[in-house]
């Protein structure tokens with residue numbers, strides 16, 4: 001199957017009102033008109049929403065929606081899932097309406113996150129107006145950004161995302177941690193789909209109770225990153241990592257803690273790769289400069 005991009009994500013949260021403040025005043029996202037009392041939908045562009053926050057009993061990353069080109073592509077995905085013995089459900093009309101898509105299917109990844117594959121996203125051509133004046137986000141055919149998922153069983157998850165969902169290798173990073181005599185390493189696969197974004201999915205060999213390590217959203221220039229850093233400080237939001245430039249995707253970014261305890265990487269300058277001319281790499285360092293991770297408060 002061929003996935004075009006990550007189109008939306010869904011999160012269960014007890015903290016809808018905090019998310020409303022954080023999403024609009026810190027991230028600069030726009031509240032979608034289709035939001036309800038129990039579901040806050042945030043827009044980044046002309047798509048009906050990019051982040052869907054659902055009132056619940058815990059903080060949990062619940063679903064990731066991936067866009068396929070058309071019905072033929074979705075039918076091919078169904079055949080591939082059947083061949084791989086992955087059970088999927090057909091999304092009913094109500095679910096399709098709530099995601100604002102023509103047709104979708106749903107199934108779980110090895111970590112229990114719901115994967116939604118769809119075609120035919122609805123566009124309402126409403127103008128994106130950021131409540132704090134963010135000029136735009138880097139989205140379009142590259143989707144909303146990237147997500148890094150906790151994958152305690154790295155091999156199983158890597159095989160699922162590459163062999164079944166059709167993601168391809170961009171980079172493999174190995175982190176050495178701990179003392180010299182008790183050294184252990186953790187792996188991180190960076191995977192891309194059918195668009196130039198350096199990676200749409202990261203799989204990190206570590207547990208995380210909320211199901212998501214971070215979501216990256218991208219702005220078109222450095223000043224927008226700086227403005228966001230100022231808004232984070234004004235709002236009293238915790239920094240997870242100082243500003244820095246990543247090695248592999250060259251992104252200049254900082255990380256802050258969202259109300260649901262996963263991080264938001266806010267960055268610019270991510271490498272848009274011509275895959276015809278690219279060969280996958282292996283890295284041992286995450287950043288060229290900066291990105292000092294802060295101890296949790």
Ligand SMILES: [Fe+2]
Nearest residue numbers: 146148216265
């Ligand atoms: Fe990232």
